[in-house]
Amino acid sequence: MSPLTIFILLSSLATGTITVFSSYHWFLAWVGLEINTLAIIPLMTKQYHPRAVEASIKYFLTQAAASALLLFAATNNAWVTGTWDILNLTSPLSTTSVTIALLMKLGVAPFHFWLPEVLQGITLQTGLILSTWQKLAPLTLIIQSSSNLNMSIVLLFGIISTLVGGWGGLNQTQLRKIMAYSSIAHLGWMMTILPISPTLTTLNLILYITMTSTLFLMMMTLSTTSINSLTTMWPKMPALTAITVLTLLSLGGLPPLSGFMPKWLILQELTKQNMPAIATIMALSALLSLFFYLRIAYSMTLTISPNTSSSSPLWRFNPSFPKLALPLLTSLALFILPLTPLILSAV
Numbered sequence: 001m002s003p004l005t006i007f008i009l010l011s012s013l014a015t016g017t018i019t020v021f022s023s024y025h026w027f028l029a030w031v032g033l034e035i036n037t038l039a040i041i042p043l044m045t046k047q048y049h050p051r052a053v054e055a056s057i058k059y060f061l062t063q064a065a066a067s068a069l070l071l072f073a074a075t076n077n078a079w080v081t082g083t084w085d086i087l088n089l090t091s092p093l094s095t096t097s098v099t100i101a102l103l104m105k106l107g108v109a110p111f112h113f114w115l116p117e118v119l120q121g122i123t124l125q126t127g128l129i130l131s132t133w134q135k136l137a138p139l140t141l142i143i144q145s146s147s148n149l150n151m152s153i154v155l156l157f158g159i160i161s162t163l164v165g166g167w168g169g170l171n172q173t174q175l176r177k178i179m180a181y182s183s184i185a186h187l188g189w190m191m192t193i194l195p196i197s198p199t200l201t202t203l204n205l206i207l208y209i210t211m212t213s214t215l216f217l218m219m220m221t222l223s224t225t226s227i228n229s230l231t232t233m234w235p236k237m238p239a240l241t242a243i244t245v246l247t248l249l250s251l252g253g254l255p256p257l258s259g260f261m262p263k264w265l266i267l268q269e270l271t272k273q274n275m276p277a278i279a280t281i282m283a284l285s286a287l288l289s290l291f292f293y294l295r296i297a298y299s300m301t302l303t304i305s306p307n308t309s310s311s312s313p314l315w316r317f318n319p320s321f322p323k324l325a326l327p328l329l330t331s332l333a334l335f336i337l338p339l340t341p342l343i344l345s346a347v
Contacts, residue, residue, distance in 0.1 A: 001046045012039035013133060020137040025084045026074035029141055030067060033105065036137055037063040040129060044122045055121025059130075062114040066104040073097030086141070089148035099150045105138040107180075108157050108187050109164035116168070116180040124225070127176055128216040131183050132209045139190070139205060143198045151195035159281060161188025166288025173227050175219060178292055179212065182251060185289045192282060193266045196273055203343070204262040207336070211251045211259055214329040218244045221326070230300045243330055245297045250333050252293040253286050258336035265344075 012035055019032030037060065044056040077094035078084050089095055100111075107115035119127050142149065165185025172178045186208045190201045219225065221240060222233055233241045250257035255264075263286060270279040336343070 001042075005042070009039050009043055012036075013129070017133065017137045020140055024086055026070075026077070026086055027084055029086060030071050030074065033063075033067055033070070033137055036134060037067070040126070040134065043126045043129065044118075046126075047123060049121075051121040052123075055118045058114050059118045062111075063105060066101045069097055069104070070101035073101060086145055087148065089145055095148060096150050096153065098145070099153050102138045102142050102149075103154070103157055103191070106135060106142075106187055107184060108191055109161040109184055110157070112161065112164060112168075112184045115184065116177045119176045119180040120174055122176075124176070124216055124220050127179070128213060128220075131179060131212050131216070135183075135187075135205070135209075139201075142194065143201060146194055146198050154191050155195055155278075158188045158191030158194070159278060161185065161191060162282055162285035163188075163288075166285045166291075169289065169292040172292065175225050175227065175296070178296070179215065181292075182289065183208075183212070185285065188285070189262065189266055189282065192278065193269060197269055200262070200265055200269060204266070207258060207262050207333075210329055211247060211333045214247050214326070214333045215244070215251065217326050217329065218247065227296055227299050230296065233300055241300050243334075245300055247330065247333050248293045248297050252290040254290070256337050257334050258332065261337050261340050261343075265340075 016032045016035030016037075016039060019035065020029050023029040023032060041056050041060055044059065045052050073094040074084065076097070077089055077091045080091040080094070081088055089098060104111040119130060122130065142154075161184050165181045165183075165188055168184065169178050169181035172181065186204070190204050190208075193204070194201045218240065222230070222237065222244070224230055224233065233244075246257065250259035253259045253263040263282075267279050267283060270276075270282065
């Protein structure tokens with residue numbers, strides 16, 4: 001794929017997301033979501049392979065169904081209320097339909113079945129975009145209209161997502177599928193706290209994007225997509241391997257790393273709102289997610305072969321991304337926890 005084509009597609013992705021950010025009209029928001037969907041499909045199939053084609057078709061069908069449901073809900077709301085304003089969503093049918101459509105676009109359980117298969121069939125670069133940038137537009141609409149959506153459905157599906165994301169990743173050996181179930185689990189945390197504090201949802205989203213981007217960039221640098229291939233990484237690049245392990249533990253939410261902050265604040269807020277049962281379920285589901293992060297960390301650090309490695313060490317490598325991106329994202333993914341009071345006072 002030529003650089004000009006990639007530039008046009010990435011510009012279209014940015015245009016679609018910015019359109020959703022700035023829209024006050026349901027039709028314009030739908031147009032922005034459609035631009036996003038149509039721009040990423042060529043990126044999914046840039047390496048022509050049956051698995052990539054299958055992933056792009058699954059993604060297109062799911063997003064098309066969600067967009068059709070969203071357009072139906074917006075049209076029905078305009079028929080009932082006489083307005084297309086995003087903040088004026090009052091029809092019960094439209095409220096439920098918009099909630100389900102946006103959750104389907106995000107991949108929140110029980111509408112999550114497309115996400116692991118799609119992420120497994122595409123490259124790491126496109127997987128990074130799908131796991132981070134493509135979450136921004138639907139989550140913006142959810143947060144913007146959080147006072148009008150069916151929050152009982154959002155809360156229920158959020159709890160289901162944390163459990164499904166934890167259970168689903170236990171037996172996986174492919175890193176992209178593990179990252180897909182990690183995304184489902186983190187979206188569950190965001191959706192659970194959304195009815196109570198949209199600010200915490202935004203903070204969780206920012207930290208999730210930071211940690212996920214760091215891990216995808218490390219996988220690109222290590223050129224690995226499975227747990228088995230990680231066992232030979234320590235002799236080749238010990239420093240980067242150690243940072244990858246710390247990032248995995250941060251993604252799992254272990255203190256004193258950055259990933260502990262959103263889980264700590266969400267559990268604290270749920271306890272303040274007299275929801276101890278939900279807080280307990282969320283904490284136990286975090287242990288499930290932590291298990292498969294620890295599996296990867298174990299494979300990278302404690303399964304070093306006693307024999308001499310037959311592969312040559314990578315004395316020199318030229319990453320395809322900016323060299324400042326990985327150190328900056330790594331610092332944010334590991335060392336933000338002491339700044340928690342400052343962040344809370346700012347938001």
